[in-house]
Amino acid sequence: MTRDLHSIVLNVNGDEVTVRVEARQTLAGMLRDQLGLTGTNLGCEHGVCGACTVLLGGRTARSCTLLAVQANGRSVTTVEGLAADGDPLHPVQQAFADHHALQCGFCTPGFLLTTIEYLDEEPEADPDSIRERLSANLCRCTGYHNIVAAVKDLLERRTGR
Amino acid sequence: MIPAPFSYFAPDTLEEALSLLGEYGESAKILAGGQSLLPLMAFRLVRPEVLVDLGGIEALSRYELAGGRLTIGSMVTHRTIELDHRITSRCDMLREALDVLGHVAIRNVGTVGGSLAHADPAGEWLAVALALDGRIMVTGPRGNRDVAADGFATGWMTSCLSPDEIVTGVRLDMPGPGTGSAFEEVARRHGDFAVVGVAARVSVEGEAVTGARIALAGAASTPIRAHRAEALLTGTTLSGPDLDAACEAAASETDPVADLHGSVEYKRRLARVLTRRAVSRAYRRASAPA
Incomplete structure (x- = not known):
């Protein structure tokens, strides 16, 4: 069995990067260990908890159940790409802060990216559909209420209500 | 890990x-x-x-809705189909099944062919394919072949594919006028695999059922068709006793395995109840003016 390294090129948070990875390296592992982007947290590591959610081509994907080589040629957005150091927070980050929608923060990067994809679809500010969408991510601190409130607020502000 | x-x-x-x-x-x-x-x-x-x-093989990422038939390449993602209103507006079963298949982040990446070939007993796609008279398209060193969805899975997470074959896609019959469909499932948490799921398609003329397909996921070592229940429904007007008999038959056609999520009795009960819900809704939709 070979342990050949594969050279992949991808756009991470706006920057083109070339990385050499083992085929078995997950996207999450590559982001964390090779690019130092440790904002993407690994929870369950088998596609259940949603902590490692990133945007792949603008859409959510679980970076623990995706090989880095599968992301070759694609664009990836992680939590680090939402607001540069020193810049104001991304509106979704700000809403999470305003609503105390995080405690330990471990799940938060995944929730932020799930929320960003959801807002892009311009849904109604309906708490049931917000909860359904957020059910893809597990949080063991907040009890979810404040996360739902943050997302609802974002939607209501968008529709001017 | x-x-x-x-x-x-x-x-x-x-x-x-x-x-x-x-x-x-x-x-x-x-x-x-x-x-x-x-x-x-x-x-x-x-x-x-x-x-x-297979991610780099472009030919597998195409799908087509033509006539009454939907042909989906094996590398098409669940989400691609879910977001195509032309398809989901024509097939309530597919819309409802995709809504409960994992989460969006999984549906963005997971593929139709992967789901079929994986042959999970609770897999939504195989149940839908059973209920829509699906044909699974396979290619291999001996050429191409079409396999009826009914019979594709041969056992727990096992299909009739040989190791040198590849699923290239699936062809599904879309419900036409006078035909309604529905998908029902119970899962422990939103996005989990179904404990039991039911896909139903019912054709109606006047008030009488002229044909029915009932497929169950999570109710045996593979997704299964409830052939006896389908036969019992045909010719009826879905009166109380007729529906009771069909749901009872569907439950008796299952062979569930007890696990953390439920006992054999519980899963049979789910099969009965969910068959009733799915068949009733499909019947209502078939009878509703288009």
Whole structure:
């Protein structure tokens, strides 16, 4: 069995990067260990908890159940790409802060990216559909209420209500 | 948690993929979206020496709705179908099944062909394919073949595919006028695999059922058709006793396995109740003016 390294090129948070990875390296592992982007947290590591959610081509994907080589040629957005150091927070980050929608923060990067994809679809500010969408991510601190409130607020502000 | 080492190939064409499978035989696995395979590999329940990634084969990422038939390439993602209103507006069963298949992040990456080939007993796609008279398209060194969805899965997470064959897609009959469909499932948490799921398609003329398909997921070692229940419904107007008899038959056609999520009795009960809901809704939709 070979342990050949594969050279992949991808756009991470706006920057083109070339990385050499083992085929078995997950996207999450590559982001964390090779690019130092440790904002993407690994929870369950088998596609259940949603902590490692990133945007792949603008859409959510679980970076623990995706090989880095599968992301070759694609664009990836992680939590680090939402607001540069020193810049104001991304509106979704700000809403999470305003609503105390995080405690330990471990799940938060995944929730932020799930929320960003959801807002892009311009849904109604309906708490049931917000909860359904957020059910893809597990949080063991907040009890979810404040996360739902943050997302609802974002939607209501968008529709001017 | 990281998979055991393997060699990775990303062929651009089906021919290349087939030749790689021919070369590596049973030591190779096909990687579609990876949403089932990669967790199994992370737990090292599966340790292929070679992975053949179909992600670069463009021909497998196309789908087409033509006439009454939907043909979906195996590498089309669940989400692609879910977001195509032309399809979901014509097939309530598909819309409802996709809504409960994992979560959006999984549906963005997971593929139709991967789900079929994985042959999970609770897999939504195989149940839908059973209820829509699906044909699974397969290619291999001996040429192409079409396999009826009914019979594709031969046992728990096992299909009739040989190790050198590839699922290239599936063809489904879309419900036409006078036909309604529905999908019902119970899962422990939103996005989990179904404990039991039911796909139903009912054709109606006047008030009488002229044909029915009932497929159950999670109710046996493979998704199954409830042939006896289908026959019992046909010719009826779905009166109380007729529906009772069909739901009872559907439950008795199941062969569930007791696990953490429920006993055999509980799953049979789910099969009965969910068949009632799915069939009733499909019947109502079939009878509703278009």
